[in-house]
Amino acid sequence: MNRALRLLLNHEHTSLHPNTYEADSSAATVILKLACPSLLRFDHDMRLQPDLAEAWEASPDQRRFTFRLRPGLTFHNGRVLDAAAAAACLRRMLDPRNITPQHADYEGLSAIDVLDARTLAIGFDEPATDFLASLAWRTYIVDDCAVQPVGAGPYEVTAWQHGHAVHLRKFRGHYAADRYAVPAIEIRWAPHPEQRIAAIEAGTADIVETVPQKAAPNLVARGLIETRGVHSPRKTVIAFRASAPPFDDVRVRCAVALAVDRDAIRERFLGGHGRALNGLLPADDPFGIDLPAWPLDREGARALLRDAGHGGGLRLRVAHTAMPPVPGVAAQVAADLAEVGITLDLRGYEDPPWWPAVYLRGDWQMAFQGASARPHPHIMFRRDLHTGGAFNPGGYANPALDALVAQARRCLDPEAQRDLYARAQRLVHEDVAVLPLYAADVLSGVRPGLRGFAAHPLGYIELAGVTLDAG
Structure with a gap:
């Protein structure tokens, strides 16, 4: 092959500045993974594999992680990529002066130690069972360059x-x-x-x-x-502005869940390339559980709205990306909700500025959220639904969920941890923190x-x- 490979992506990225909010998107990730890999990577079976690090080990208490870098690594600009350079990158990323979603991903990190030219150790105050997944997912090892991403990728x-x-x-x-x-x-x-x-x-x-x-x-x-x-764990959900009326009332969130025909949406817009999604994770996910589907019950939805004081109807500001099939899905949901007296003022936005400006800072009450695949349940809960989470623009807050997620992260027993994440999924489902619509295949x-x-x-x-x- 002697010509350039032509790659057609869905939409342009906002930024290629690694380890920042603006570059924490599916669009930028494709490019940054080619240019700026991490110490580890996920293979096609979602197993951790070596990348810039040729080997690694975790302490039994999941608090200290040691990495042995490959010999002879260099950045694209010719500078040596040794343990000191990797440590410098991680320290820049986690500097409190930088605003980055990785601050929450690496919560509790207490030490970045260079043991020798090729050996790096990272320590946490308490067990961090999600750390390796976070490192392999969207953490990029880069040189200190603000003009373009200077990594050590292929x-x-x-x-x-x-x-x-x-x-x-x-x-x-x-x-x-x-x-x-x-x-x-x-x-x-x-x-x-x-x-x-x-x-x-x-x-x-x-x-x-x-x-x-x-x-x-x-x-x-x-x-x-x-x-x-x-199959992929990525999904599309309806996100609610749970921090303000009317969606600070769980009855209104339940009414939306009862009024939307999710089976019809999946059949119409995905055909055979999507799966039913009743919870935050598909049932066939390693951490997924079977949850009851919200039935289509529009009379029940009307009754809940009346009980919540909205018997005369509601009009809502709704934001969504213009990336298909979301506009069609939003229009179908609007038709479903009109049946129970909820009128949606739909506002579609191109990518960018949908991400991150409109999604994270927009003046909406309901939004259609296409959530990128999270490789570990802690990343999903901590980013998307934890109080103050980096990708929790609806302001959902539940101390019980926060406590479960923190406990699960520290839990070293696989079965006990699985049970904690199952309890967290049930809590979110019962509280209708978000309304899952479908899981979309790649x-x-x-x-x-x-x-x-x-x-x-x-x-x-x-x-x-x-x-x-x-x-």
Whole structure:
């Protein structure tokens, strides 16, 4: 393969500044994973594997973690990536002067010790059973550069032309450069299904991040694309502004849950590429549990609204991303809620500024939230539903949930920990902290002739072993 691989992503990122809110998005993650890997990584089976660190060990009490870096690592700018450089990156990330979601992810971190040139140890005040997952998920080891991400990944960013493209080239100093046949990458964006379909029909994309699900069978039958799908813990939920009326009243949240036909939404918009989701995690997730589905009961919804003092109806400000299928889902929910006297003032926003400006700081009462896959339940609870969580813009607060999540993180017995996370899921379900709509599979597409690519449950684009026939 002697040309750039053409990668078509869903939408453009807001920032490529690693370990920040603005770059903590699915769009930026795809690029940063190629350019700025961490010490560990998740494979396609969601197992931890070595990356910049060739080996690691955790103390029995899950409070101290030691990493042995690979020999001869360098950043894209030629500077040595040793234990001291990795420690400096982590200290910058966790500096209280920096505003980053990793502050909560690494809560309780008390020591970053350089033991020798290739050995790094990280310590916590108490057991941190989620730490390795957080490290492998969205923590990036980078040099101190504010202009562009300077990592040690298999590809380095050479240009970002806003609104047009991002260009990357192979980094021959990568520890496994021989496994990467793709010499360069050109990234463009197509937020709307018709744009992606046009690119597939024109043959201008080698890998498509998300193939429009309804169009996929026809495109495959015509020989224009091959699909690669995998189940994922990512989901779409209705988020409530639980810190203010009317959604500070659980009866109103329950009324919405009873009025929305979630089965019809899943069938209409996802077809065979989505799963029912009654709780925060699919039932087949390692930490997932079976929970009762909210029945479709519009008379019950009307009764709850009357009891809550809204028998005359409600009008709500609702925000959602313009990324399909969310606008259609929002319109269907609006039609369902109109049946019980709730009128939605729908406001769609492109990406960006949907993330993070509108979602985290917007003046909405209800929002449609596409939640990226979280690789560990503590990350999900701590970020999304913990009091003051980094991605809890609805202001949901429940001290009982906070206590359960903290206890589960410290718990060293796997079965007892699983029970604590199950109790947390039941609590959230009963309190309708959010209303899960569906779990969406990852459905990527590859141009015929491209080999070695598999969809990743976390949405990463991994290119080790990927080749493309000439033509």
